[in-house]
Amino acid sequence: xxxxxxxxxxxxxxxxxxxxxxxxxxxxxxxxxxxxxxxxxxxxxxxxxxxxxxxxxxxxxxxxxxxxxxxxxxxxxxxxxxxxxxxxxxxxxxxxxxxxxxxxxxxxxxxxxxxxxxxxxxxxxxxxxxxxxxxxxxxxxxxxxxxxxxxxxxxxxxxxxxxxxxxxxxxxxxxxxxxxxxxxxxxxxxxxxxxxxxxxxxxxxxxxxxxxxxxxxxxxxxxxxxxxxxxxxxxxxxxxxxxxxxxxxxxxxxxxxxxxxxxxxxxxxxxxxxxxxxxxxxxxxxxxxxxxxxxxxxxxxxxxxxxxxxxxxxxxxxxxxxxxxxxxxxxxxxxxxxxxxxxxxxxxxxxxxxxxxxxxxxxxxxxxxxxxxxxxxxxxxxxxxxxxxxxxx
Numbered sequence: 001x002x003x004x005x006x007x008x009x010x011x012x013x014x015x016x017x018x019x020x021x022x023x024x025x026x027x028x029x030x031x032x033x034x035x036x037x038x039x040x041x042x043x044x045x046x047x048x049x050x051x052x053x054x055x056x057x058x059x060x061x062x063x064x065x066x067x068x069x070x071x072x073x074x075x076x077x078x079x080x081x082x083x084x085x086x087x088x089x090x091x092x093x094x095x096x097x098x099x100x101x102x103x104x105x106x107x108x109x110x111x112x113x114x115x116x117x118x119x120x121x122x123x124x125x126x127x128x129x130x131x132x133x134x135x136x137x138x139x140x141x142x143x144x145x146x147x148x149x150x151x152x153x154x155x156x157x158x159x160x161x162x163x164x165x166x167x168x169x170x171x172x173x174x175x176x177x178x179x180x181x182x183x184x185x186x187x188x189x190x191x192x193x194x195x196x197x198x199x200x201x202x203x204x205x206x207x208x209x210x211x212x213x214x215x216x217x218x219x220x221x222x223x224x225x226x227x228x229x230x231x232x233x234x235x236x237x238x239x240x241x242x243x244x245x246x247x248x249x250x251x252x253x254x255x256x257x258x259x260x261x262x263x264x265x266x267x268x269x270x271x272x273x274x275x276x277x278x279x280x281x282x283x284x285x286x287x288x289x290x291x292x293x294x295x296x297x298x299x300x301x302x303x304x305x306x307x308x309x310x311x312x313x314x315x316x317x318x319x320x321x322x323x324x325x326x327x328x329x330x331x332x333x334x335x336x337x338x339x340x341x342x343x344x345x346x347x348x349x350x351x352x353x354x355x356x357x358x359x360x361x362x363x364x365x366x367x368x369x370x371x372x373x374x375x376x377x378x379x380x381x382x383x384x385x386x387x388x389x390x391x392x393x
Contacts, residue, residue, distance in 0.1 A: 003034040003055060004368055007084035011093020013039035013058075015046045015232075015257070016202045017282045018090050018113045021169060021356075023049035028357045031055060033364070036084065040065075040093055048259065068096060075100035085368045092128055095135050104139025107367045111143045112153070114279040114300070116206055124156050132157050141367065143360075145169045146279035146301040165363065169280050170356030173348045176262045176289035187263040188228070188253065195225045195330050197295075198268035200261050201283045203233030210242040211297075211319055212274035217246045218323035222330045227272075230255040230264045265290035269336060270329050274322060275299050285351050288343035293336050295325035307346040310339050 013019050023046060026035055035056040037044070044058045061078070063071050075097050079087065087108040089097045092115075101108050136142055136159060143165045144150050153164045174180075190196060199212060209229060216227045229239060229252065236254060243252040258264050265271075271287030271294050278300035285305070287294055296302050296314045303314045313325040329336055 003031055004364070005034050005036065005085045006364065007036045007038070007079075007082065007087050009038045009087070009089045009094040009097045010040065011091060012041045013037055013044045013046050014041075014202065015049075017169070018111065019046035020049060020282060023047075024172065024353060025357050025360055026054045026056065027051040028353060029361065032361075036082070071096045072100045079106050086364055092132070095128075095131050098135030098140065099131070101140075102135070102138065108140050109143060109363065109367055110136055110140060112149055113145060114149070115277050116204075124152070129157055133159070136163070141165055141363075143167055143363070144279075147304060148300050149279050167356065167359045167363070168351060169282055169285060170351045170353045171282060171285045171289060171347070172353045173289040173344075173351075176265055176286050177344075178266050178291050180262070180266075182263050182266060184263065187258065187267060188255065190226070190267060191224075193224050195222060195269050196228055196267055197225060197270045197272050197326055197330075198228040198230065198264060199272050199274070199283070200230040200258065200264055200286070201281070203229070203231045203236040203239070205235050205238075206275055206277050207235060208274050208276045209235055209239035211322065212272055213239050213242040213246065213248070213252060214319045215272075215274065215323040215326060216252070217248050218320065219327060219330060222327070225251070225326075225330055227252045228255060228264070228268065229253070230258045230261065232257040261286060262290070265292065268292055270295055270326060272322070272326060273297065273299070273302065278302060280305065285347055288347040288351075291340035291344040293329050293339035293343065295322065295329055297322055305351075307342045309342055310346075313339075 008022065010019065026033065027050065030053055035054065036059055037056060038059050038061055042060060047056070047058055050056055063074055079101060084106060087097065087101055087106050089095070089108070089110045091113055098108070098110055141163050142153055142159060144153060145168055147166070150164055150166050153159050154161055197216060201207065203209060213227065219225050229236065240254065243249045255264060265286060268287070268290070269292070271284070271292045273281065273284060273294065273296035275297065276299070280301045284294055284296070284302055294306060294310060294313060297317050298315050303311050306314065313329060315321060315325070
């Protein structure tokens with residue numbers, strides 16, 4: 001039996017949550033699927049995470065950014081030429097492909113993971129809302145990994161609940177366990193008396209790393225605390241400037257890109273998150289699997305992801321509130337250990353990689369056979385009615 005051909009369209013295939021999730025699932029499935037990946041910006045850094053047994057192709061496509069009408073026609077022609085078993089589009093950066101497949105001539109699932117800094121705090125740009133509604137109007141399904149996104153999709157974008165599917169993220173919990181020794185040795189040196197507060201991920205503006213640096217600067221009673229920021233991205237420069245301005249550059253370490261993030265988590269004592277917008281961040285799940293307590297602003301589904309006893313350290317949006325959570329965790333090593341163990345148990349029970357892969361696998365198989373999409377052809381009268389309903393909404 002030949003593998004099922006999945007066409008994935010991303011705004012970028014740089015390392016980030018959706019890209020890492022796809023690589024993890026592809027590695028889990030092996031040769032069941034063949035993956036064709038298009039990155040609209042031509043960046044394919046996350047391809048390094050595919051195992052050697054995965055069949056994938058990185059397809060580079062020439063088009064004019066901003067020429068929406070011409071691009072929709074081009075993408076429609078490409079879909080007609082390639083005829084994928086299933087089209088998968090990710091986030092707003094791939095919405096032109098959803099519009100190219102407006103009538104659902106190819107089985108199609110759109111996956112929305114969150115927003116950039118231009119749509120933080122629940123703000124929705126009107127043009128993007130209308131394009132999402134139009135792109136997902138007919139014979140499409142939307143997958144979201146968070147309750148927050150589910151509510152936005154059904155209430156703001158007016159998508160029917162039957163078309164919105166909630167699949168929480170999952171990870172390979174054993175991979176991040178602190179019980180596994182690091183065969184390559186520690187990623188960075190640390191003193192025995194140090195308390196390492198760490199964060200890891202793509203360093204984008206919405207992560208608001210300067211907020212994390214300012215909060216860390218308030219830990220004046222803990223000179224043995226060090227802030228470690230792992231990951232790559234232009235926003236890291238903002239954090240470096242903030243640390244220099246506050247005179248704490250010597251206590252802040254920037255690791256850059258980490259190919260195996262579990263090596264960093266094993267050296268952290270506390271995981272911190274300072275983002276303006278998140279949904280269900282993989283970094284939090286990875287930190288939980290590594291047995292770490294989480295200090296975070298209250299954003300997206302972060303509080304819902306944790307066991308109840310760990311939620312008091314996820315609240316607020318201000319620097320001093322994040323600092324207060326970090327201070328409480330720095331003050332009590334026993335508390336850190338207890339909360340970390342609770343997180344590890346919780347993530348293994350609710351957010352395993354196998355569970356997530358099974359849910360996506362079942363959805364992809366049904367969609368590729370057209371059994372999950374609308375079974376009846378939509379006549380023009382139904383199309384007109386749907387468009388009128390959206391315009392009225």
